[in-house]
Amino acid sequence: MNRRVIVVLLSMLVLASLLVIFTVTHQRPKVPADADHLKSDDPRACLSCHGRGAAHARTKNHPLNDQCWECHERVR
Ligand code: HEC
Ligand code: HEC
Secondary structure, X not given: OOHHHHHHHHHHHHHHHHHHHHHHHOOOOOEOOOHHHHOXXXXXXXXXXXXXXXXXXXXXXXXXXXXXXXXXXXXX
C-alpha cells in the first residue's frame, strides 16, 4: 500500500472515532418527573425556565430547536 492510502484510511478512522465519542458524550438528558416538569407540556412554558437568559438556561451549544419533545422524553 502506498503512503497516501494509509494516510487517508487513518484519517477516516480518526474521524469515525471522534463522531462516536461526541455521540456518547452528548446524550439528551431525560425530563424529570417533578412538579416543575409535570405542570405543562408547552415548549413556551419550558423556555420560561430554560430559555436564553432564564434561570436554568440551556448551554450555549444546545441544539437550536425548541420542539423539546422531539428529543427529550420524560423519565418513567
Ligand atoms: C419552573 C422552572 C422549569 C420549567 C417550567 C421547566 N424546567 Fe426543566 N428543569 C428545571 C430545573 C430547576 C432543572 C434541574 C436543574 C438544571 O438542570 O438546570 C431542570 C432540568 C431539566 C432537564 C434535565 C437536565 C439535566 O441536565 O439532567 C431537562 C431535559 C429539562 N429540564 C427539560 C424541560 C422541558 C422539556 C420542560 C417543559 C416541559 C421544562 N424543562 C420545564 C426547571 C424548569
Ligand atoms: C434537536 C434535539 C433537541 C431539542 C429539540 C431540544 N433538546 Fe435539549 N438537549 C439536546 C441534547 C443533545 C442535549 C445534551 C447537550 C450536551 O450534552 O451537550 C440537551 C440538553 C438539554 C438540557 C441540559 C442542559 C444543557 O444545555 O445541556 C436541558 C435543560 C434541555 N436540553 C432542555 C430543552 C428544552 C426546554 C427544549 C425545548 C425548548 C429542548 N431541550 C429541546 C437535544 C435537544
